Amino acid sequence: MPHPVLNRVVVAPSGFKESLSARAAADAIAAGVRRVLPDAAIDRVPLVDGGEGTAVELAAATGGRLVALAATGPLGEPVGTHFALLGARDTAVVEMAAVAGLALVPRALRDPGATTTYGVGELIRAALDTGARRVLVGCGDSGTSDGGAGALQALGARLLDADGFALPPGGRELTRLARIDPSGLDPRLRDADLLVACNPFNVLCGERGVARVFGPQKGATPAQVEHLSAALENWAYVLTRDLRPPVPDLRTGPGTGASGGLGAGLAALGARLLPRFDVLWDQVGLDARLARADLVLTAEGALDHQTPRGKIPAEVARRAKLYGRPVLALAGTLGEGAHEVPGVDACHGILPAPMALAEALTRGAELLTDATERALRLILLGSRLPVHAAAAEVSGTQRPSSVR
Numbered sequence: 001m002p003h004p005v006l007n008r009v010v011v012a013p014s015g016f017k018e019s020l021s022a023r024a025a026a027d028a029i030a031a032g033v034r035r036v037l038p039d040a041a042i043d044r045v046p047l048v049d050g051g052e053g054t055a056v057e058l059a060a061a062t063g064g065r066l067v068a069l070a071a072t073g074p075l076g077e078p079v080g081t082h083f084a085l086l087g088a089r090d091t092a093v094v095e096m097a098a099v100a101g102l103a104l105v106p107r108a109l110r111d112p113g114a115t116t117t118y119g120v121g122e123l124i125r126a127a128l129d130t131g132a133r134r135v136l137v138g139c140g141d142s143g144t145s146d147g148g149a150g151a152l153q154a155l156g157a158r159l160l161d162a163d164g165f166a167l168p169p170g171g172r173e174l175t176r177l178a179r180i181d182p183s184g185l186d187p188r189l190r191d192a193d194l195l196v197a198c199n200p201f202n203v204l205c206g207e208r209g210v211a212r213v214f215g216p217q218k219g220a221t222p223a224q225v226e227h228l229s230a231a232l233e234n235w236a237y238v239l240t241r242d243l244r245p246p247v248p249d250l251r252t253g254p255g256t257g258a259s260g261g262l263g264a265g266l267a268a269l270g271a272r273l274l275p276r277f278d279v280l281w282d283q284v285g286l287d288a289r290l291a292r293a294d295l296v297l298t299a300e301g302a303l304d305h306q307t308p309r310g311k312i313p314a315e316v317a318r319r320a321k322l323y324g325r326p327v328l329a330l331a332g333t334l335g336e337g338a339h340e341v342p343g344v345d346a347c348h349g350i351l352p353a354p355m356a357l358a359e360a361l362t363r364g365a366e367l368l369t370d371a372t373e374r375a376l377r378l379i380l381l382g383s384r385l386p387v388h389a390a391a392a393e394v395s396g397t398q399r400p401s402s403v404r
C-alpha cells in the first residue's frame, strides 16, 4: 500500500561539486526514498543551472543525444567536447563550460585575461550545421573573461585594432579594439533563435562587473582585474557602436556578465538573455511535476547563506511553494543560514558522524541514500506525533570534520 500522504515524491537535486552529478544525486536520493516508501511514485528531475553537466543532463532528460567533437579550448588548444540535441530536434544546447570552463584551465595557467570563448562560437556553428534552429547557450563555471569576443570571432566577426590587424585571443586585448567588421558573420545567425541561459545578476561592467566579481576566482591579480575592467568597458562601447544590438545596455543589462561577459557578446548578435532556471527547467517541465508532488526533495553540496542567492534548492523551494508543496533539502554540508532558506521546510545533512571531507566526497552516493532514508523516517514519525518532536533532529547543523 502506498503511504497515505506520500504517494508521489519529486526528487529534484543539484549536483554536489566534486562528489556527485545531479543525476547521481537524484539516483541516490531515489534509492533512499524507495527504502521507506517502496510503492511511492518517484519522479527524478536532476537539475542544472547552465554550467557543468547542463548538456548531458538536458539530453538525458528530453530523450535527446550528445554530439561529440573537437573544438578550441580556453587556452587555444584543441579539446574534446560536446553539445546536446534535445528530444525536440530543432533545439541544441551549447554548454559553455564544456569548451571554455574553468575546469579546463590548469590552476598554474589561470589568467582570465588570456582565455578565449572561441570554442563556444565553434559549438554554435556545429549546432547550426545539424539544422537546429534554436540554440540554447548555458552559462556558468566559465574560465574566461573575454566578453564573448572569441565566440564572435569564431562566428565570423573580425575584431580589429587601430591599424586594421585582427586582435589575438583574450579579454585583455580588448583595450586595443578599435572596430568590429561584422561582414563575415555566419548568415544563419539571422534566422536562428539564440537563447542564453544566464544569472540575471551577472553584469558586464561597473563595480559589480565580471572582472571584479569573478576575475579573482578565475586567477586574476588586482592589477589584472583593473585592466580587464577597462578592456570590457571598451568592448561594450565598440560592440554597441558597430553592431547596434537590440539590447539597450550591454554594460549593465541583466545577464550581460554571464560567463565572463559571453552574455554581452552574444546579445550583440541578437541573442536573448533569459533567466537561466526559466529557460532550462522549462525544457523538463519542472513546474508541472512539482504541482503533482506530495513531497519535494532537493539537494546540493553545501546548503548555506549562499543558497537563497539563486542556487538550485532555493529556486526549487520557491516554485514548490507556488503549489503549496512541502520541501526537504539534503546537503553534504549544512552551513550557516541552512535553516533560513525560504520555502525549505526542513534540511538534513548527509553525514552520520564527523568525517574527513575527502571521505565524504568519495562516499557521497551512499551517504545521500542513507540520509534520505533517515530523514524520511523522521518525517513519517513526526507526522504521527502530536508535537513535531522530530523536527529538531532533522535540522541539526552539520559539517565534515575537516571544514569545521
Ligand SMILES: Nc1ncnc2c1ncn2[C@@H]1O[C@H](COP(=O)(O)OP(=O)(O)OP(=O)(O)O)[C@@H](O)[C@H]1O
Pocket (backbone or CB within 6 Å): 015, 016, 017, 018, 019, 020, 300, 301, 302, 303, 306, 311, 331, 332, 333, 350, 357, 360, 361, 362, 363, 364, 400, 403
Ligand atoms: N559528499 C559530500 N559530503 C560533504 N560535503 C560535500 C559533499 N559534496 C559536496 N560537499 C560540500 O559542498 C561544497 C560544494 O558546494 P556545492 O556543490 O553546493 O557547489 P557550490 O560551490 O556552492 O557552487 P554552485 O552551487 O554554484 O555550483 C563542497 O566544497 C563541500 O564542502
Ligand SMILES: O=C(O)[C@H](O)CO
Pocket (backbone or CB within 6 Å): 051, 139, 140, 141, 142, 143, 199, 202, 214, 258, 259, 260
Ligand atoms: O561562468 C561564470 O563566470 C560564473 O560561473 C558565473 O556565471
